[in-house]
Amino acid sequence: MSAKETPNTCSRDTGLTAAADFDLQSLAQFGVHPAPLAAHELANSVAKLRTCIINELGHDAAARLVLPDNFVTYLKLAGAAEHTTPLLTLLSLDAMVHSTASWLSLSRGVYEDEQPADGPWIHVASYGDKHWLFLCCDSGHPEFGNVAEGYDLIPWMDQEELMFNLRATLIDPWGDESPESARWTFADLLALHFARAEQL
Numbered sequence: 524m525s526a527k528e529t530p531n532t533c534s535r536d537t538g539l540t541a542a543a544d545f546d547l548q549s550l551a552q553f554g555v556h557p558a559p560l561a562a563h564e565l566a567n568s569v570a571k572l573r574t575c576i577i578n579e580l581g582h583d584a585a586a587r588l589v590l591p592d593n594f595v596t597y598l599k600l601a602g603a604a605e606h607t608t609p610l611l612t613l614l615s616l617d618a619m620v621h622s623t624a625s626w627l628s629l630s631r632g633v634y635e636d637e638q639p640a641d642g643p644w645i646h647v648a649s650y651g652d653k654h655w656l657f658l659c660c661d662s663g664h665p666e667f668g669n670v671a672e673g674y675d676l677i678p679w680m681d682q683e684e685l686m687f688n689l690r691a692t693l694i695d696p697w698g699d700e701s702p703e704s705a706r707w708t709f710a711d712l713l714a715l716h717f718a719r720a721e722q723l
Contacts, residue, residue: 550601553713558604560616565598568616575624576643588643589662593710610693611650611716622646626677640664640678647709654692657685658709669706689715 547557560568569590576585590598602616614622623646642661649655653675659666671678671685672692678685686692689707691699693715707715 547600550597550713553716554608555597555601555606555613555713556604558601558606558615560598560602562599565595565602565616568620572620572623572643572645575620575627579627580641580643584642584661587662587664588660589667590645590660591658591668591709593708594647594658594660597709597713608716611648613648614646619645619647627679629677629679637681638683639680640682644678646677648712650693656689656712666706668708670709670712 550556569588573585573588576588598616601613605615605618606613623644626646640661642664644657645660647656647658647670655673655677656670657673657678658670659668659678661667666687669687670689671687672689673680673685676684687707688699688701688703688705689712690701690705
Protein backbone atom coordinates (compact mmCIF):
# COMPACT_ATOMS: atom_id res chain seq x y z
CA MET A 524 0.00 0.00 0.00
CA SER A 525 1.34 3.37 -0.95
CA ALA A 526 0.12 6.43 0.88
CA LYS A 527 1.07 9.18 -1.46
CA GLU A 528 -0.68 12.54 -1.40
CA THR A 529 -1.35 14.56 -4.51
CA PRO A 530 -1.87 18.31 -4.40
CA ASN A 531 -5.51 19.34 -4.01
CA THR A 532 -6.83 22.47 -5.67
CA CYS A 533 -9.14 23.02 -2.74
CA SER A 534 -10.81 26.02 -1.23
CA ARG A 535 -11.09 25.36 2.47
CA ASP A 536 -10.85 27.10 5.82
CA THR A 537 -10.51 24.49 8.52
CA GLY A 538 -8.08 25.85 11.08
CA LEU A 539 -5.68 22.99 10.35
CA THR A 540 -2.23 24.13 9.33
CA ALA A 541 -1.15 20.73 8.02
CA ALA A 542 -3.91 18.30 7.11
CA ALA A 543 -1.69 15.24 7.25
CA ASP A 544 -0.23 16.06 10.68
CA PHE A 545 -2.79 14.47 12.97
CA ASP A 546 -1.80 13.67 16.52
CA LEU A 547 -3.84 12.50 19.49
CA GLN A 548 -4.29 16.04 20.78
CA SER A 549 -5.64 17.38 17.49
CA LEU A 550 -7.96 14.39 17.12
CA ALA A 551 -9.30 14.90 20.64
CA GLN A 552 -10.56 18.35 19.74
CA PHE A 553 -12.74 16.69 17.09
CA GLY A 554 -14.19 14.26 19.64
CA VAL A 555 -12.11 11.33 18.40
CA HIS A 556 -10.43 9.19 21.04
CA PRO A 557 -7.39 6.92 20.65
CA ALA A 558 -8.13 3.53 19.09
CA PRO A 559 -4.84 2.65 17.36
CA LEU A 560 -4.41 0.11 14.61
CA ALA A 561 -1.24 -1.94 14.28
CA ALA A 562 0.50 -1.82 10.91
CA HIS A 563 -0.41 -5.44 10.12
CA GLU A 564 -4.09 -4.79 10.92
CA LEU A 565 -4.14 -1.84 8.54
CA ALA A 566 -2.36 -3.85 5.84
CA ASN A 567 -4.77 -6.79 6.22
CA SER A 568 -7.81 -4.53 5.91
CA VAL A 569 -6.43 -2.83 2.81
CA ALA A 570 -5.72 -6.25 1.30
CA LYS A 571 -9.36 -7.26 1.88
CA LEU A 572 -10.53 -4.04 0.28
CA ARG A 573 -8.23 -4.54 -2.70
CA THR A 574 -9.60 -8.05 -3.22
CA CYS A 575 -13.17 -6.70 -3.24
CA ILE A 576 -12.18 -4.08 -5.80
CA ILE A 577 -10.55 -6.70 -8.02
CA ASN A 578 -13.66 -8.87 -7.86
CA GLU A 579 -16.07 -6.03 -8.67
CA LEU A 580 -14.06 -3.49 -10.72
CA GLY A 581 -11.00 -5.36 -11.96
CA HIS A 582 -7.24 -5.35 -11.46
CA ASP A 583 -6.69 -1.93 -13.04
CA ALA A 584 -9.02 -0.30 -10.52
CA ALA A 585 -7.39 -2.14 -7.62
CA ALA A 586 -3.96 -0.95 -8.76
CA ARG A 587 -5.18 2.65 -8.35
CA LEU A 588 -6.14 2.14 -4.68
CA VAL A 589 -4.09 4.61 -2.63
CA LEU A 590 -5.00 5.85 0.84
CA PRO A 591 -4.31 9.60 1.32
CA ASP A 592 -1.68 10.42 3.94
CA ASN A 593 -4.03 12.18 6.36
CA PHE A 594 -6.44 9.24 6.24
CA VAL A 595 -3.68 6.71 6.93
CA THR A 596 -2.51 8.76 9.91
CA TYR A 597 -6.05 8.89 11.27
CA LEU A 598 -6.49 5.12 10.87
CA LYS A 599 -3.24 4.39 12.70
CA LEU A 600 -4.33 6.57 15.63
CA ALA A 601 -8.06 5.93 15.81
CA GLY A 602 -9.23 3.52 13.10
CA ALA A 603 -9.84 0.51 15.35
CA ALA A 604 -13.11 1.92 16.69
CA GLU A 605 -16.25 3.65 15.50
CA HIS A 606 -16.60 7.24 16.72
CA THR A 607 -20.16 8.47 17.07
CA THR A 608 -21.38 11.91 18.06
CA PRO A 609 -24.83 13.48 17.67
CA LEU A 610 -23.63 14.87 14.33
CA LEU A 611 -21.63 12.19 12.58
CA THR A 612 -20.51 8.57 12.75
CA LEU A 613 -16.95 7.85 11.71
CA LEU A 614 -16.73 4.17 10.87
CA SER A 615 -14.05 1.85 12.16
CA LEU A 616 -11.74 0.51 9.46
CA ASP A 617 -13.39 -2.91 9.67
CA ALA A 618 -16.79 -1.28 9.13
CA MET A 619 -15.41 0.84 6.28
CA VAL A 620 -14.17 -2.27 4.49
CA HIS A 621 -17.39 -4.20 5.10
CA SER A 622 -19.64 -1.33 4.03
CA THR A 623 -17.56 -0.48 0.95
CA ALA A 624 -17.55 -4.13 -0.10
CA SER A 625 -21.34 -4.23 0.27
CA TRP A 626 -21.79 -1.09 -1.84
CA LEU A 627 -19.43 -2.44 -4.48
CA SER A 628 -21.55 -5.56 -4.85
CA LEU A 629 -24.58 -3.50 -5.87
CA SER A 630 -25.48 -3.00 -9.52
CA ARG A 631 -23.88 -0.13 -11.43
CA GLY A 632 -25.73 2.79 -12.98
CA VAL A 633 -28.64 1.56 -15.06
CA TYR A 634 -29.64 4.73 -16.95
CA GLU A 635 -27.85 6.19 -19.96
CA ASP A 636 -27.19 9.55 -18.28
CA GLU A 637 -25.57 8.01 -15.19
CA GLN A 638 -21.78 7.97 -14.81
CA PRO A 639 -20.78 5.25 -12.35
CA ALA A 640 -17.28 5.45 -10.84
CA ASP A 641 -14.89 2.78 -12.10
CA GLY A 642 -12.36 3.05 -9.28
CA PRO A 643 -11.94 2.83 -5.50
CA TRP A 644 -13.83 5.02 -3.04
CA ILE A 645 -14.18 4.19 0.67
CA HIS A 646 -17.31 4.71 2.77
CA VAL A 647 -15.82 6.50 5.78
CA ALA A 648 -18.73 8.12 7.62
CA SER A 649 -22.49 8.65 7.76
CA TYR A 650 -25.00 10.98 9.32
CA GLY A 651 -28.75 11.35 9.42
CA ASP A 652 -30.86 9.25 7.09
CA LYS A 653 -29.03 7.98 3.98
CA HIS A 654 -26.26 10.62 4.12
CA TRP A 655 -23.12 8.64 3.24
CA LEU A 656 -19.63 10.14 3.03
CA PHE A 657 -17.09 8.60 0.66
CA LEU A 658 -13.35 9.26 0.36
CA CYS A 659 -11.87 9.09 -3.14
CA CYS A 660 -8.92 6.69 -3.01
CA ASP A 661 -8.51 6.41 -6.78
CA SER A 662 -5.04 7.77 -7.54
CA GLY A 663 -6.06 8.31 -11.17
CA HIS A 664 -9.19 10.33 -10.35
CA PRO A 665 -9.20 14.16 -10.32
CA GLU A 666 -11.00 14.05 -6.95
CA PHE A 667 -8.34 11.86 -5.30
CA GLY A 668 -8.08 12.65 -1.58
CA ASN A 669 -11.41 14.48 -1.40
CA VAL A 670 -14.56 13.51 0.48
CA ALA A 671 -18.00 13.60 -1.13
CA GLU A 672 -21.50 13.00 0.15
CA GLY A 673 -23.97 10.72 -1.54
CA TYR A 674 -27.53 11.21 -0.38
CA ASP A 675 -29.09 7.79 -0.95
CA LEU A 676 -26.36 7.45 -3.57
CA ILE A 677 -23.01 5.69 -3.96
CA PRO A 678 -20.18 6.58 -6.38
CA TRP A 679 -20.67 3.37 -8.37
CA MET A 680 -24.22 4.41 -9.23
CA ASP A 681 -23.56 7.95 -10.47
CA GLN A 682 -20.49 9.88 -9.36
CA GLU A 683 -21.74 13.03 -11.11
CA GLU A 684 -24.47 13.35 -8.46
CA LEU A 685 -22.04 13.34 -5.51
CA MET A 686 -21.93 16.48 -3.33
CA PHE A 687 -18.37 17.76 -2.75
CA ASN A 688 -19.12 21.00 -0.89
CA LEU A 689 -19.07 19.63 2.64
CA ARG A 690 -19.32 23.10 4.17
CA ALA A 691 -22.77 23.49 2.65
CA THR A 692 -23.64 19.94 3.63
CA LEU A 693 -22.44 20.02 7.25
CA ILE A 694 -22.35 23.68 8.27
CA ASP A 695 -24.65 26.00 6.37
CA PRO A 696 -26.93 24.38 3.79
CA TRP A 697 -28.81 27.59 3.03
CA GLY A 698 -26.22 30.33 3.22
CA ASP A 699 -22.94 28.76 2.15
CA GLU A 700 -21.10 30.77 -0.51
CA SER A 701 -18.18 28.44 -1.22
CA PRO A 702 -17.23 28.28 -4.90
CA GLU A 703 -18.36 25.29 -6.93
CA SER A 704 -14.75 24.10 -7.02
CA ALA A 705 -14.49 23.91 -3.19
CA ARG A 706 -13.19 20.58 -1.93
CA TRP A 707 -12.44 19.02 1.47
CA THR A 708 -10.07 16.24 2.47
CA PHE A 709 -10.64 13.72 5.26
CA ALA A 710 -8.78 16.00 7.68
CA ASP A 711 -11.02 18.87 6.62
CA LEU A 712 -14.07 16.69 7.26
CA LEU A 713 -13.04 16.33 10.90
CA ALA A 714 -12.48 20.08 11.19
CA LEU A 715 -15.88 20.85 9.66
CA HIS A 716 -17.50 18.39 12.03
CA PHE A 717 -15.87 20.16 14.97
CA ALA A 718 -16.99 23.56 13.67
CA ARG A 719 -20.57 22.38 13.35
CA ALA A 720 -20.53 20.90 16.85
CA GLU A 721 -19.45 24.26 18.25
CA GLN A 722 -22.51 25.90 16.68
CA LEU A 723 -24.94 23.68 18.59
